Amino acid sequence: MTTIAAALLASVLPLPGAFAAESAMRSETASAEFDRLFQLAQTELEQDKVDAITDWSFNDQEPFPCVCFETGEKWHYVWTRDLSFAADLALARLDPERTKTSLRFKLSEVRNPARPQGLFVAQDTGSGGSWPVSTDRVVWFLAARHLLDDPKFADETWRALNDTLAQDRQFAFDASMGLYRGETSFLDWREQNYPAWTAKDTTFIAQSFALSTNVLHYEALRLAERMAGERNDPRAAQYRREADALREAIDLRFWREDRGLYMSWFGPAFAPMPVENYDLLGTSLAILAGVAPQERAQRALAHYPVVEFGSPVIWPQQPNTAIYHNRAMWPFVSAYALRAARRTANAERIEHEIRSLMRGTQRAGSNMENYELTTQDVHVDDGPLSGPVVNSKRQLWSVAGYIDMVQRGVFGLEEEGRVAPLLPVALAKELFGDKREIRLVMPGRTIVLRRPKHWVGPLLGAADVDVDGDTMTIHLGAGEAPATTLVKTGATFAPAQPAAPQATKTADGWKLALPAGTRLYVDGVLHTKEDAARDLVLPASAYSQCLAATAVANDIESLPSPTVCIGPEDRVAGEFPRKWTAPRDGRFRAHFRYRNANGPINTGITAAVKLVQIQCGAMRESVPVVMPHNETETDSTAFMFEAKAGARCTFALEDGFNMSDLAHFTNYTGGKGGASGPLNTADVGTLTIVPAR
Incomplete structure (x- = not known):
């Protein structure tokens, strides 16, 4: 087996000479490199602690006072998903007060008096004008769940949880699928993991379904169930039913038995074809949340391919696409894969992810944002496809992932102080060397792992435990592990997407x-x-x-071509409202032509979100429709309704809600809908109605 030292190739960058004078924690193993890299992670965590934050698109680039964590050397702001994943990995237990301050920065009241009031998690600027094209803001609750021993923060979390879930249920939930719509979490650079044509049209993404984002909603619903139960709130039963139903829908809709994997995304609801696209974060989150049944959890992680130095964040890779999410590994995702490997007792995967995290940090001299897939370099020249396109040192979630790898991945420190090591024997031999014990020293607590008399099995677990004051000694012995083999591959590419059928x-x-x-x-x-x-x-x-x-x-x-629909259709012109007579009994699908030139396709906060008020005879209903940023005329998201033959139907549009309605974006100066005030408009044209099965 390759040793830790040998696995770190000769072409390495020097590590900084100065660490934090008194690191809060230290590891004591036979690997000086392992111990040194742990100190580096703590040093970089200290560097990510700031008293003010800045971003080009906020506050005219002037700093905000905020005792917060910034996102990295190149990212001096607090972003909802980056912070939340980092807090879930390590920050919440390492610095709960700064974590709470950072999380509170992403909570917001409503500034628009014409909209329903409440306390909401902010979805950051993003694809097509942000929420509800992207809907993974609920990741905030993945972090907040660790900090509820503070009664005030718990009350804020409870309020934001109810309001945010209710809003997502109204505008992003598709009852016919039992799933929430919206973009993949973190994989938010459209053509990196969606079809290339979504670079110019994000309506498809707005009406698609993502594994990771749905699992995050599931986790939020489970937290709501728990918090409601603690408060004797009758909504506990409702949240339990919704969570149970969502878990079943995720497992049903995303699982591909032919691959033994969960799809990363698919859509839309009216044509939900299987997609050959898988992502490591979504897979890991599904395993950790308990959405994946144990047998499928083991298969999904075992079947997800690896490369020599780590795991790709998506598989297969997309052709003619620059390196960033595509053709890359991301340390924080590797940290979640390590957690999932521990959950499924996958010894080879545990070792693979630990070595990958160590090697990347050692070679780069920092906990980087990401690495190229086949070399684990911070940049690879490949003409117009060179990358990673963007890369930052001391990236917050990478730092947190590295610390979690040491605390949890090696020493077994779980939630609520529980210790449950699962250490691959080959790695254990190197960390122990000639030592009888290795240890993790933390403020007020020390975890000691004691080697077994004989090396046994592929995986070591706790055989016995001794506690002496603040020191816990775990005697290691053979742990149970299913037989697994890593699926090793290179940078496997999918073919290019064909043109739309004519x-x-x-x-x-x-x-x-x-x-x-x-x-x-x-x-x-x-x-x-x-x-x-x-x-x-x-x-x-x-x-x-x-x-x-x-x-x-x-x-x-x-990945699929654009979708083309054929068959009978009615086009309804007019202003407000539009009128139409149903030709028969049945279900119908409809969408608007529109243009929303309030921002670029890749960012902003002014996706137009409307409520269509439908009246067909005595039948009335209200359904959401989304019109993402697009400077050319295109189609809105589709909506369904039912009508009886001969029913006279009217369709009227009312404003829904978008991120520009939140007070959080009062200081957004990088585009419309911020300092200039809320904005939820689009130029709306013809309504197209088609009969649906």
């Missing part, structure tokens, strides 16, 4: 010409497998049919 109306139906190697999906169901180029005819239907294509090479399927 269907021509004929007397016999709809004629399509499919290139060789193309699969056709109709309403999310595989219709035609790839073979030679061919023509085919789809029979005409009384219902709308939505078509998408993929390419296949080397048993890997591309």
Whole structure:
């Protein structure tokens, strides 16, 4: 087995010569490098503690006073997801007061008196104008759950939890799927892990479903159930039902039995085709939350591929895409994979992730934001695809992930002070060397691991425990571990996405010409497998049919083409409201043409969020529709409704809610909807209505 020292290749950068004068913690092992890197992580954590924060898009780039954690050397602000994942990994237990201050910075009242009032978690600037294109702000509660021994903070969390969950339920939940819509958490650079064409149109993302984001909603619902129970609040039963249903929907909708993996995302609800895209964070979160049943949890992590020096954050990689999330490994994601490996007792994966975290930090001389996938370098030249495109030293969640690797991954320190080591034997031999014991020394507590008399099994666990004052000694013995083998691969690439299917109306139906190697999906169901180029005819239907294509090479399927829907449709013009008569009984799907030029496709806070007030005879309902930033005319998210034949229907738009309504964004100066006031507008055109099955 390769030793720790040998695994750290010769081309290394020097480590800083000065660490924090008195580090709060230290490890004492036979590996000087292991102990040294732990000190480095603590030094960088101290450097991430600031009294003021700054970002180019806030407060005219003037600093905000805030006793907070900044995000990294290049990122001097507090971002909801970065902070929350870092707090869940380590910050909440290491510096609870600064963590609470940082988390409070991301809570906000409503500044728009015309909108429902409450306390909400802010979704940061992002794809298509932020929430509800991106909906992973609930990650805030993953962090807050560790800090509820403070009654005041617990009350704030309880209030924000109820208000945020209710708002997401209204605007982002799809009852037909039992899932929350929105972008993958952290993987928020559209074309890095979504089809390349989403770089110019994020409506698809707004009506898709992501594994990671749904698991975060599940965790938030479980926290709400727990907090409601502690308060004797009758909503506990409601939250329990919602959490149970969401867990079942996630396991049902995202699991691919043919791959033994959970898909990263899919969508939309009217054409939910399977997607060949998997991500390590979503997989790890599903395992840790208990969403994945044990057998599937073990399979999913065992089947998720690794490369020589770590684990890719997405698989397969996307072609013609620069290195960032694509073709990369991210230390904080590796830290969650390590947690998931411990949960499934996957000895090889535990060792692989620990070595990866050590090697990356040692070679770079810092806990970096990310690394190129095959070399674990901080930058690789590849012409226009060079990267990582952005990289920062002492990235907060990387620092937190490294500290968690030492505390939890090696010494077994779990939540609430529980100690449960699971240490691969090959790694243990190097950390112990000739020592009888290794130890983790922390303020007020010391954890000692004592080697077994004989090295046994692939994995060492606790055989016996002695407690002497503030010192806990764990006697290691054979731990139970299922037989697993790492699926080692290189940078496996998916084929490029094909163009959208082109269907021509004929007397016999709809004629399509499919290139060789193309699969056709109709309403999310595989219709035609790839073979030679061919023509085919789809029979005409009384219902709308939505078509998408993929390419296949080397048993890997591309991401889907844009979706094209064919069949009967009605187009309803007009101002306010629009009127239409139902031609038959049944379900219908509709969307608006619109233009929202209030910000660029990749950032901002002014995604237009509307409520469509539908009245069809005696039937009334209100449904949300989202119009993300797009400077050219495009389609809104779709919505469903039912009508009886001959019913006269009216469709009126009312303002919903977007992030510009929050007081948090009063100081947003990087675009519209901030200092200039709330903004929730779009130029709305034709309403298209189609019969749905």
